[in-house]
Amino acid sequence: MSRDDWAEPTVLCHAGLDPAANHGIVNPPVYHASTVLFPTVEALEKAEQGLFDVCRYGRVGTPTSWAFERAVAAIEGGSHAISVPSGLAAITTALTAFTKAGDHVLITDSAYGPTRKFCDAVLTKFGVEVEYYDPLIGAGIEALLRDNTRIVYLEAPGSLTFEVQDVPAIAAAARRRGAKVMIDNTWATPLFFKPFEHGCDVSIHAGTKYMVGHSDAMLGVIVCRDVETAEPVKRTAIMLGSAAGPDDLFLGLRGLRTMGVRLARHQETALRLAQWLQGRPEVARVLYPALPDDPGHALWRRDFTGASGLFGFVLHETSKTRVAAMLDGMELFGMGFSWGGYESLILPARLAGLRTARRWTEPGTLIRVHAGLEDFDDLRGDLERGLARLGT
Incomplete structure (x- = not known):
């Protein structure tokens, strides 16, 4: 059986390992290194x-x-990956690698806030024109x-707003014009979405999130x-x-080994919480593509x-x-600017003035939730008591 035939759980357990090169030790050693010596010129x-x-x-x-x-x-199906110190470093390195003064880039209006800040404050300063597009544009991006x-x-x-983009349609139009x-x-990780199968050239991850999985490391990775x-x-x-x-x-490599089983639990709990919240009178709507009545559900079901x-x-x-x-x-729900760890998080999202191509018009407060690995009933109880405080 060749490695190409391995299922994803097997790849997660064994990819990147080379015990024969490390005295039979299962996990690769940690090299703390700056200087490397050479025997000859x-x-x-x-x-x-x-x-x-x-x-x-x-x-x-x-x-x-x-x-x-x-x-x-190996997990994502790419040729090479490049590791960097954070998810934002992955974003900025990838964008910088293919742009120069006089170029034009199209960025989804639903992008991670620091992505937008980098584009507006750095790319534009170096002469790159940045244009934001409606994430629901699909083939209209042509x-x-x-x-x-x-x-x-x-x-x-x-x-923040969980719109699902028509990745194959957007990618096909872009590639016809020679754009990366x-x-x-x-959000999806390599386990729930395969970018290269849907026309992408570069996949970017904040390894800090689900890859590390324990909220104790900063890491980014760019897969090509x-x-x-x-x-x-x-x-x-x-x-x-x-x-x-x-x-x-x-820590990222160690986290990869359990990412599959952790994601299954995250998904199960998130779906149950989302369904429960749909029935709460305090909630106007829930944003989660796995819900059948979510506007992006059809695309999510097709591609994810x-x-x-x-x-x-x-x-x-x-x-x-x-x-x-x-x-x-x-x-149980802590307030913090991250997600993907074992712990549950909750955060009020501030979108005023952030969107330009597709304005956010909801009058109520948007709350972002990360469902961790705690017991579902305990998490539901915490949310229930929180919602009750809205009326006090």
């Missing part, structure tokens, strides 16, 4: 020519980073593409369809000095194989004081 010069799987300096790569990168590339459009950037679903198609695939795409990304990461730390890489633990719900219009009373008293 010839060996040094040969190392200087390499990009992948070559040790010449700690920032360029070590066996620890290779193990994580090989594992992620009308926005120009001869100098270098990147079409997707996030499916959006990490990038997607932030953090082919080596021609991977090479400029790797060169850009090297030039930017963007390298993941060895201990975080170790699962849903993660992150979703949202909109409260009926009420005062900020009452929303604060609800959130301030939560016992």
